[in-house]
Amino acid sequence: MKKIILSTLVVFSLASCKKESQKNEEGVATTDSTTILNKTEAAKVELKEISQQNLVENLSKKNDTLYVTNFFATWCGPCMMEIPHFKKKIEELKGKPVKFTFVDILDKAAWKDKVPAFARENNLENHIVLVDESKFDDTFFGNFKTWKGNGIPFTHFRKGDKTEEVEGSMSEEMLNEKINSLLK
Template structure:
């Protein structure tokens, strides 16, 4: 019961304190993959190419679940106002470029307030070249059951949080990752 109350309180605080933009990845929800990677080099996103895609909690759970293929799914939950989240973006972008053409899908799930989705978020996504990899999730719609149903470690109390999944194997990381740590975790799925 305490975890439920804590999760609700944390998301309420995040929503109340969110005055800066948050980072999101756009996902093509018409495919079974979590992200469609375009041919534009990483870092060349623009406001014009950012197409806001909102995931419901149910869609998020589906995308986080086991997929029956050989793709590695890397899903990062973050916000544009979160310093540790922003700090690790260059590491993810470097790995996205390095792993281009391999069966890996990077998705950044923004937990920004809805009021930022059409204002600061598009600018932030363009500045960081993440347009084709950002989706938005309204944290106020997440129930306490969402977290234990989808994660072993994360209770929604802090970000950044990264889930990596390939088949039955998963890795969960709470907190910002260094480039070395990210490389090590990605290599563990080879």
């Protein structure tokens, strides 16, 4: 008899440990506090949507600052592979005349939740802008030597009159090489 009671208690205990979605005594579904906290934190991040014209102005600044503009999407594996390299360079070059901007152009549906959550998780809230690619006119891709919008990630570097472009994911070494060559 003791074994049956003990077995029943163990089964009941394990069943009550379910974390994600439980029903309380009134039969109302509840969620755990971490789910609520994560949604609240992501909602607090407000990313700025800019126009094609503002983006072009940022891409064409010709001064002593190095502008590194990376076009990405949160669903893009190669984009996500290079993000740690960029984060490391942002930290390394803090206080130097270098400005990093990440442009999400492809997944407007993710702008409300996925992109803000990504920005918060990676401490990139002040570096990400949103641009609606459906509003690009034919002149937009004329700002680049090689890129026609057919692949991401794509990174555009500009310092003064010097520009560099990389289509595809960059290794940490390649990113360092591009930045160092333009900072000379």
